[in-house]
Amino acid sequence: MSSAHTVTPFPIRDRGTTNRRAGSYSGPDVFECANDKYPQHEPGIYSVWVVGYTGPYCDPRFHRYVLMMRCRLTISGITGADSDDVVGFFPVPDNGRFGRGSNYWRTWVLANGDQPRRRDRMSPQVLVGKMFRVRISLVEFRFDGKADRDPANWKKHSPAAQYATISEWIECEGP
Numbered sequence: 001m002s003s004a005h006t007v008t009p010f011p012i013r014d015r016g017t018t019n020r021r022a023g024s025y026s027g028p029d030v031f032e033c034a035n036d037k038y039p040q041h042e043p044g045i046y047s048v049w050v051v052g053y054t055g056p057y058c059d060p061r062f063h064r065y066v067l068m069m070r071c072r073l074t075i076s077g078i079t080g081a082d083s084d085d086v087v088g089f090f091p092v093p094d095n096g097r098f099g100r101g102s103n104y105w106r107t108w109v110l111a112n113g114d115q116p117r118r119r120d121r122m123s124p125q126v127l128v129g130k131m132f133r134v135r136i137s138l139v140e141f142r143f144d145g146k147a148d149r150d151p152a153n154w155k156k157h158s159p160a161a162q163y164a165t166i167s168e169w170i171e172c173e174g175p
Contacts, residue, residue, distance in 0.1 A: 088166030131174030
């Protein structure tokens with residue numbers, strides 16, 4: 001004689017009294033968002049001020065080191081209330097040496113005005129306080145949705161989850 005089981009997709013819990021090892025959840029009933037909202041801008045070419053940077057830090061999703069440049073989008077050349085923030089990412093090589101083919105090397109040369117010599121330190125501080133002309137693009141596809149080679153099968157973000165990021169640093173416009 002076999003008894004019938006009903007399988008529930010989520011464990012039923014008793015308001016924090018269950019054991020986590022048993023597969024039950026014992027955390028809070030209300031959840032918080034762990035990240036700030038990324039900006040949503042129309043794709044195009046804009047002027048931005050580089051206001052700072054974060055990193056290099058290890059991105060847990062991609063298991064690589066990344067340098068994030070924080071920029072203030074300027075509208076009509078004015079920063080402040082009429083502007084918004086946008087970020088640009090540079091992957092950092094495992095050995096910490098940027099070659100001439102990397103986007104960071106090209107952007108650093110734009111900001112510095114000259115090429116670095118071999119073994120020169122290429123501090124991101126050189127970019128801070130500079131104004132750049134950049135191309136901003138929307139990130140439409142999820143990072144986990146590109147397992148298939150055919151773009152028709154890639155998973156997209158919902159329109160509300162799409163965000164803008166700097167996809168190309170075109171020229172250094174100011175100080």
